[in-house]
Amino acid sequence: MRRTYLGEFEEVVLLMVAILNGGAYGVTVSQELEQHTGRQVTFGAVHNTLIRLEEKGFVQSELGGATQERGGRRKRLFTITGAGSRALLEVQQLRSQLWQLVPPHAIKLSGL
Amino acid sequence: MSLHHNKPQPPGFARWLLSALHPAETQEEVEGDLAELYACWYERNGKRRAQLRYLWSVLSVLPPFVKKRAQKNVYPHQTLHLHMLRNYFTVAWRNSLRNKGYSFINIGGLSVGLTVALLIGLWVHHEYSYDRFLPEGERLYQVRRNFNSNGDTLNFTTVSLKLANVLREQVPGIEYVAESTYMGDAGIKVGDKKFFIRGGHIGSDFLKMFRYPLLAGNAGSVLKDTYSIVLTESTARTLFGTANAVGKILRFNNKSDLTVTGILKDIPSNSSLQFDFLVPFAHLEATNEDVKEARTGGFGENGFQIFVKLKPGVSYGQVAAKIGPIEKTETTNFNAMNSVVILQPLQNWHLYSNYVNGKETGGLLDYVRMFTLIGILVVVIASINFVNLTTARAAKRAREVGIRKAVGSRRGQLIFQFLAESLLLTVVAFGLALLMAQLLLPAFDALVGKPLAIPYGNPVFWLVMLMGVSVTSLLAGGVPAFYLSSFEPVKVLKGALRLGTASWPRKVLVVTQFSCSIALIIGAIVVYRQIEHARNRPTGYDLNRLVVTNLNNELQQNYSILRDELLRQGLAESVTQASSPATEVWWHGGLNRWPGKLANEYVEMGFITVQKDYFKTMGMTLQSGRDFRSENDTSSAILNETAVKRMRLKEPLGQQVNWHGRDFTIVGIAKDALIQNPYGTAEPILFTCAPRPLGVMLYRISPGVATQEAMTRMTALFNQYNPAYPYDYAFADVRYAEKFNLEELIGKLAGIFAGLAILISCLGLFGLAAYLAEQRTKEIGVRKVLGATVMSIWSLLSRDFVGLVLISFAIAVPAAWYFLSGWLAGYEYRTALAWWIFAAVGVAAVVLTLLTVSYQSIKVALRNPVKSLRTE
Numbered sequence: 001m002r003r004t005y006l007g008e009f010e011e012v013v014l015l016m017v018a019i020l021n022g023g024a025y026g027v028t029v030s031q032e033l034e035q036h037t038g039r040q041v042t043f044g045a046v047h048n049t050l051i052r053l054e055e056k057g058f059v060q061s062e063l064g065g066a067t068q069e070r071g072g073r074r075k076r077l078f079t080i081t082g083a084g085s086r087a088l089l090e091v092q093q094l095r096s097q098l099w100q101l102v103p104p105h106a107i108k109l110s111g112l
Numbered sequence: 113m114s115l116h117h118n119k120p121q122p123p124g125f126a127r128w129l130l131s132a133l134h135p136a137e138t139q140e141e142v143e144g145d146l147a148e149l150y151a152c153w154y155e156r157n158g159k160r161r162a163q164l165r166y167l168w169s170v171l172s173v174l175p176p177f178v179k180k181r182a183q184k185n186v187y188p189h190q191t192l193h194l195h196m197l198r199n200y201f202t203v204a205w206r207n208s209l210r211n212k213g214y215s216f217i218n219i220g221g222l223s224v225g226l227t228v229a230l231l232i233g234l235w236v237h238h239e240y241s242y243d244r245f246l247p248e249g250e251r252l253y254q255v256r257r258n259f260n261s262n263g264d265t266l267n268f269t270t271v272s273l274k275l276a277n278v279l280r281e282q283v284p285g286i287e288y289v290a291e292s293t294y295m296g297d298a299g300i301k302v303g304d305k306k307f308f309i310r311g312g313h314i315g316s317d318f319l320k321m322f323r324y325p326l327l328a329g330n331a332g333s334v335l336k337d338t339y340s341i342v343l344t345e346s347t348a349r350t351l352f353g354t355a356n357a358v359g360k361i362l363r364f365n366n367k368s369d370l371t372v373t374g375i376l377k378d379i380p381s382n383s384s385l386q387f388d389f390l391v392p393f394a395h396l397e398a399t400n401e402d403v404k405e406a407r408t409g410g411f412g413e414n415g416f417q418i419f420v421k422l423k424p425g426v427s428y429g430q431v432a433a434k435i436g437p438i439e440k441t442e443t444t445n446f447n448a449m450n451s452v453v454i455l456q457p458l459q460n461w462h463l464y465s466n467y468v469n470g471k472e473t474g475g476l477l478d479y480v481r482m483f484t485l486i487g488i489l490v491v492v493i494a495s496i497n498f499v500n501l502t503t504a505r506a507a508k509r510a511r512e513v514g515i516r517k518a519v520g521s522r523r524g525q526l527i528f529q530f531l532a533e534s535l536l537l538t539v540v541a542f543g544l545a546l547l548m549a550q551l552l553l554p555a556f557d558a559l560v561g562k563p564l565a566i567p568y569g570n571p572v573f574w575l576v577m578l579m580g581v582s583v584t585s586l587l588a589g590g591v592p593a594f595y596l597s598s599f600e601p602v603k604v605l606k607g608a609l610r611l612g613t614a615s616w617p618r619k620v621l622v623v624t625q626f627s628c629s630i631a632l633i634i635g636a637i638v639v640y641r642q643i644e645h646a647r648n649r650p651t652g653y654d655l656n657r658l659v660v661t662n663l664n665n666e667l668q669q670n671y672s673i674l675r676d677e678l679l680r681q682g683l684a685e686s687v688t689q690a691s692s693p694a695t696e697v698w699w700h701g702g703l704n705r706w707p708g709k710l711a712n713e714y715v716e717m718g719f720i721t722v723q724k725d726y727f728k729t730m731g732m733t734l735q736s737g738r739d740f741r742s743e744n745d746t747s748s749a750i751l752n753e754t755a756v757k758r759m760r761l762k763e764p765l766g767q768q769v770n771w772h773g774r775d776f777t778i779v780g781i782a783k784d785a786l787i788q789n790p791y792g793t794a795e796p797i798l799f800t801c802a803p804r805p806l807g808v809m810l811y812r813i814s815p816g817v818a819t820q821e822a823m824t825r826m827t828a829l830f831n832q833y834n835p836a837y838p839y840d841y842a843f844a845d846v847r848y849a850e851k852f853n854l855e856e857l858i859g860k861l862a863g864i865f866a867g868l869a870i871l872i873s874c875l876g877l878f879g880l881a882a883y884l885a886e887q888r889t890k891e892i893g894v895r896k897v898l899g900a901t902v903m904s905i906w907s908l909l910s911r912d913f914v915g916l917v918l919i920s921f922a923i924a925v926p927a928a929w930y931f932l933s934g935w936l937a938g939y940e941y942r943t944a945l946a947w948w949i950f951a952a953v954g955v956a957a958v959v960l961t962l963l964t965v966s967y968q969s970i971k972v973a974l975r976n977p978v979k980s981l982r983t984e
Binding site for chain 2: 025026027030031042043044045047048051052054063066067069070071073074075076
């Protein structure tokens with residue numbers, strides 16, 4: 001299967017872009033990540049991941065939305081592409097298929 | 113910390129680090145993001161934590177950790193940008209408009225070249241398409257004979273009915289056999305309407321083999337009944353007024369009534385067999401005693417043709433060994449014993465008619481190939497104009513190229529620009545060519561005698577045209593594109609570029625152009641001279657006012673009354689009967705015996721049975737001896753001079769020869785006459801005499817009677833004695849002229865195309881001369897100031913071109929000599945390749961060049977140097 005590999009962090013960032021629905025840029029993605037996953041993320045990691053996702057064709061970007069608090073600098077706003085949506089759905093399907101295969105009681109929530 | 117700042121600032125060092133080291137492509141957005149985040153952290157976690165986190169974040173987006181955005185996403189570089197494309201075409205269009213003369217030469221020359229190529233292409237395609245429409249055509253063959261005559265192998269299509277029987281019964285690989293007569297005219301009567309219609313008698317399996325589409329009737333059964341006839345659609349319409357004629361009855365050759373059993377779609381023009389009716393061969397056997405006898409006769413009784421269809425999966429190679437020696441079994445007939453039977457596949461019928469040593473070697477194919485070559489040459493010549501004019505005008509475009517490069521064009525873009533320009537011009541030229549071809553098509557159709565049409569509806573045609581346009585525009589635009597795009601901008605813009613230094617490729621192209629044109633002209637002249645040479649050859653008899661009429665039953669019965677009437681009314685000065693018309697010999701064979709004949713010697717000769725006054729009517733003269741005394745002089749024979757020579761007879765008069773088991777005494781020698789082939793030597797002929805009806809009536813209109821009046825009166829006379837048929841006649845001189853049809857067509861086409869080739873070449877030369885003269889304006893001004901005369905300037909400017917044409921001439925002469933002597937070798941009676949033809953063409957080419965070039969050079973030479981030097 002010729003599919004671009006989607007790493008775990010990439011997947012989460014891509015999901016964030018989808019959740020933010022047009023409002024995704026460096027700041028919002030970092031903040032939402034921190035808020036929803038609870039982990040502290042390095043800004044560089046988010047920045048690099050967004051560039052990589054764009055190279056893979058999962059997101060596209062454009063410049064715009066300069067504000068006073070940014071010193072008049074423009075944002076790079078990201079939106080998910082068709083390929084990105086498909087990649088996310090495939091990951092989700094794969095996961096749910098794999099879940100189906102897990103035998104009952106194999107995963108013990110109250111184990112030792 | 114200063115409280116009056118409503119906005120906290122990140123540490124200056126970290127900001128400096130970011131602006132200095134972060135990749136430029138993403139600097140703006142990252143600075144903005146981090147500023148926003150800093151403000152947020154500051155509010156949430158306090159200044160210190162915020163500063164630390166800011167610094168940490170800045171480090172994370174510095175090299176080597178940060179990922180760079182790919183360059184191309186930031187600045188998209190497209191070679192094929194729409195705006196640029198529009199600019200290219202705009203510039204091309206403006207350039208064409210500004211230099212109307214050059215554009216005219218470019219487009220005009222190219223479109224004339226393409227028109228020629230298009231017309232030739234249509235003709236060549238038509239010639240190649242012959243018989244290809246027949247399904248299962250690859251299994252169809254015509255039977256031929258390689259006859260060995262004293263070491264020479266002659267090839268014939270005439271074969272015997274016995275061969276048809278043997279092929280049908282004894283060769284397992286053959287599925288069907290159809291014997292056939294040669295297609296000819298038959299008299300057909302419907303009610304009181306009388307017609308002569310072309311067709312023949314053919315074996316009943318014919319339509320199962322050659323699946324010409326039937327509109328009515330079944331291919332397997334329409335020729336089953338002896339008294340049936342199959343008509344083509346338009347013939348049925350002519351005869352009965354409707355295509356739905358099945359079941360109707362017509363009178364055939366005034367001998368039998370035939371029922372129409374099938375209607376064929378009209379036979380396409382690209383079918384080798386052309387006929388309007390088919391009658392079962394059985395009908396011929398039922399009505400003609402000779403044919404009935406031939407069926408049971410030997411292999412030597414040749415007079416028919418045979419077509420065969422092989423079984424599926426059987427190749428000719430598999431049956432060749434079985435078929436070849438069939439006739440060798442004959443023991444008494446010399447002709448059959450020396451014949452090898454071969455098959456010619458359907459797809460070669462049209463293009464291969466020449467057999468040398470028993471192998472097909474070509475025929476029409478040679479001419480088709482020749483014209484394909486001419487078509488390609490004409491397009492090449494036209495493309496060379498384009499290349500030469502564009503590169504010569506390079507200086508004008510050099511500045512544009514320099515500026516484009518300085519502004520940032522890459523070489524690929526410039527190449528693309530110039531190719532697009534040539535594509536634009538080629539497309540325009542192609543459009544014009546299509547238009548011209550369409551307008552010229554009726555004239556061209558009349559010239560080649562074929563109903564050619566441009567197949568607008570055929571996608572393959574457009575595909576071929578598309579390919580032609582692409583190839584031509586690459587051919588014409590490729591060299592200029594690479595040449596022009598190679599200029600170095602600094603040199604060009606400084607004006608340091610020396611043009612003209614690389615002029616030798618241009619010279620090579622001019623030489624190529626003129627070599628082709630000169631060779632074509634020489635070729636056309638030689639072809640014309642060969643035709644004239646053969647046409648003006650003394651024929652040995654008189655074709656003027658000589659008329660030929662084929663005799664049917666009624667005319668044969670009324671022959672003597674008709675002859676006497678023609679003579680009595682003063683319409684004809686002489687009337688006779690013969691077994692062959694004036695311009696053909698229908699019967700060939702060999703003599704069984706003559707004095708001095710070697711064992712196994714065979715002389716292939718023509719036999720013509722005649723009646724009294726034959727030589728007088730034909731206008732032939734006797735060299736010695738006497739004419740036939742009367743129709744009953746049946747034991748006498750007259751030989752022609754060639755026959756005497758071939759048979760090595762010393763004292764021919766009074767000698768005995770034996771033909772078909774009968775002895776004849778030679779009573780006279782006739783002077784040679786070119787009855788059959790105007791290009792060959794006269795063939796040996798034996799004339800005999802018989803009182804029975806002979807098939808063809810020959811009569812010469814009296815010199816005192818105007819032809820028009822004679823024809824009117826003779827029509828009345830013939831209608832009186834032959835009421836069942838229209839008066840059918842042919843003038844011998846017209847028939848003789850038809851023998852030159854192919855050569856005449858080739859001559860005309862070669863002449864037209866050669867003329868166009870030289871016209872296109874001269875157009876190119878004219879443009880080139882104009883440009884080069886313009887380029888040297890200043891030089892000429894200086895020369896004139898220093899005392900040069902108009903004459904010396906004219907010769908300075910013309911010298912180069914004359915030199916080039918002389919070189920072309922030197923190349924063209926041996927090439928033309930080689931090909932033309934090869935072509936002429938195919939004719940026994942041929943014109944000499946006189947040196948003066950070559951010299952005349954050479955002189956004409958130089959004169960033409962001087963005329964073309966002089967207009968420009970004299971114009972420049974006459975210009976006032978004050979004006980030309982002031983141009984800067």
